[in-house]
Amino acid sequence: MKTDQVFEQLCSGCHGKDLSGGQGGSLIDGEWKHGSSDDELLKSIKEGNAQLGMTPFKTILDDRQIRSLVIFIREKEKQAKEKGMTFPKPEPGKVTKTEHESYKIEMVVEEGLKNPWAIAFLPDGRKLVTEKAGRLRIIEADGKLNPEPVKGTPQIIDHGQGGLMEVAVHPDYEKNGWIYLGFADGTREGRDVKTITAYVRGKLKDGEWVEQQQIWKADSKFYTGAGVHFGTRIVFDKGYIYFPVGERGGNMEAQDVENAKGKIYRLFEDGRVPEDNPKFEGKTPVPGLWTYGHRNPQGLDIDPRDGSIYDTEHGPRGGDELNWIQPGHNYGWPVITYGMNYDGTPITGKTAEEGMDQPLTYWQPSIATCGLSFYRGDKFPKWKNDLFAGALAQQEIRRLRIVDHKVTEQEIVLKNIGRVRDVTDAPDGFIYVILNGPDRIVRLVPAE
Numbered sequence: 398m399k400t401d402q403v404f405e406q407l408c409s410g411c412h413g414k415d416l417s418g419g420q421g422g423s424l425i426d427g428e429w430k431h432g433s434s435d436d437e438l439l440k441s442i443k444e445g446n447a448q449l450g451m452t453p454f455k456t457i458l459d460d461r462q463i464r465s466l467v468i469f470i471r472e473k474e475k476q477a478k479e480k481g482m483t484f485p486k487p488e489p490g491k492v493t494k495t496e497h498e499s500y501k502i503e504m505v506v507e508e509g510l511k512n513p514w515a516i517a518f519l520p521d522g523r524k525l526v527t528e529k530a531g532r533l534r535i536i537e538a539d540g541k542l543n544p545e546p547v548k549g550t551p552q553i554i555d556h557g558q559g560g561l562m563e564v565a566v567h568p569d570y571e572k573n574g575w576i577y578l579g580f581a582d583g584t585r586e587g588r589d590v591k592t593i594t595a596y597v598r599g600k601l602k603d604g605e606w607v608e609q610q611q612i613w614k615a616d617s618k619f620y621t622g623a624g625v626h627f628g629t630r631i632v633f634d635k636g637y638i639y640f641p642v643g644e645r646g647g648n649m650e651a652q653d654v655e656n657a658k659g660k661i662y663r664l665f666e667d668g669r670v671p672e673d674n675p676k677f678e679g680k681t682p683v684p685g686l687w688t689y690g691h692r693n694p695q696g697l698d699i700d701p702r703d704g705s706i707y708d709t710e711h712g713p714r715g716g717d718e719l720n721w722i723q724p725g726h727n728y729g730w731p732v733i734t735y736g737m738n739y740d741g742t743p744i745t746g747k748t749a750e751e752g753m754d755q756p757l758t759y760w761q762p763s764i765a766t767c768g769l770s771f772y773r774g775d776k777f778p779k780w781k782n783d784l785f786a787g788a789l790a791q792q793e794i795r796r797l798r799i800v801d802h803k804v805t806e807q808e809i810v811l812k813n814i815g816r817v818r819d820v821t822d823a824p825d826g827f828i829y830v831i832l833n834g835p836d837r838i839v840r841l842v843p844a845e
């Protein structure tokens with residue numbers, strides 16, 4: 398049964414329909430008599446308190462249902478807390494103050510883009526932007542959006558959440574000219590669509606995509622008709638590339654190291670498989686496998702201070718995660734998760750398991766994480782090396798400070814100007830943001 402209904406039927410009589418309390422106390426005022434941790438809430442619901450009139454539910458509900466009730470309570474608690482808060486909603490020309498820095502928002506492209514997905518920067522001042530339907534666009538060095546998309550880019554399938562997604566420029570672009578693309582590859586015959594995320598690289602010559610090379614492509618048996626969870630981002634580090642392929646609704650497929658879905662990969666920049674990638678006894682992992690147990694990673698970046706890799710991934714409802722990506726590790730989806738299904742039915746009672754990594758943080762309610770970038774520039778000195786995470790559903794950018802692989806600060810620096818599809822620091826030291834609905838590109842510049 399859906400958790401919202403379980404609450405309505407079994408709990409709302411005493412705690413109120415809006416959880417604000419009745420015969421039983423408020424569950425959304427942030428005050429907890431028996432402790433505020435998830436475990437303590439679980440215990441309150443399981444064991445109850447017969448003397449004070451709280452029913453014990455351990456024989457009425459199973460662990461998955463009780464766990465889902467905790468997620469549900471957390472969502473409502475957070476929403477109640479945020480109701481009274483004001484968030485920086487930037488307007489052009491206006492200064493927005495945050496904890497450490499103040500910024501102004503500048504329009505980069507206001508019109509002419511449809512479903513922009515990612516942005517990358519060429520050393521000559523031009524910018525590349527992907528549009529989901531399959532177009533690679535150029536913003537010229539003078540800031541004007543070239544009306545003609547790049548010709549000859551790969552055939553992609555625009556289906557569900559997938560299409561042309563990532564674009565990334567090789568760090569030695571000036572020497573080698575390589576540009577990488579991540580997209581939904583596959584076939585469409587009438588209504589029969591089969592896709593999976595694939596990666597290529599190629600070069601730009603006179604407005605044309607040339608010299609394309611395949612970097613990563615799954616075996617045809619892994620192509621699927623599902624329209625969800627494509628993942629997709631690319632980062633470069635010391636001759637390697639790292640990139641995710643989402644689990645495509647395949648759930649347990651993410652746990653199978655011989656299955657291409659729900660993984661993060663490491664390859665040499667030209668697509669060769671490094672010999673020292675993780676090994677799994679008795680198994681033949683898909684070529685390039687680096688980590689597994691992922692759901693839908695759409696944020697990936699490398700800490701400039703120590704080379705650690707982090708991802709953000711869309712979890713189920715209440716289960717979006719920030720993870721520290723380490724070779725061979727299992728990130729647990731769908732065996733462990735802090736979330737439940739979007740319709741409010743439970744997935745699992747388990748949030749932890751031996752041999753599976755815990756997220757550094759998770760978001761309840763889900764924010765729909767998309768785009769992730771460390772800040773390497775010098776225009777915002779107090780943000781140096783902080784991590785910026787975009788969010789579609791909550792239409793926000795969060796700034797996180799990471800110290801020793803722990804989140805020590807978190808704040809919302811921008812909210813409610815559109816769904817954030819990508820956020821990235823740029824060679825000019827500003828922070829660029831791709832927004833969907835309305836489809837625009839803006840950048841954050843220092844207030845002075």
Ligand code: HEC
Binds near residue numbers: 422424428432452
């Ligand atoms: C018959 C009335 C009643 C029902 C039904 C009921 N509760 Fe309670 N609940 C209470 C009372 C009274 C308390 C306070 C008990 C105490 O102080 O120890 C309480 C306490 C709690 C607490 C601990 C609060 C704190 O401050 O630590 C949680 C969590 C909770 N209830 C959740 C639920 C959930 C979830 C359900 C439905 C599955 C539910 N309750 C159903 C009466 C009820």
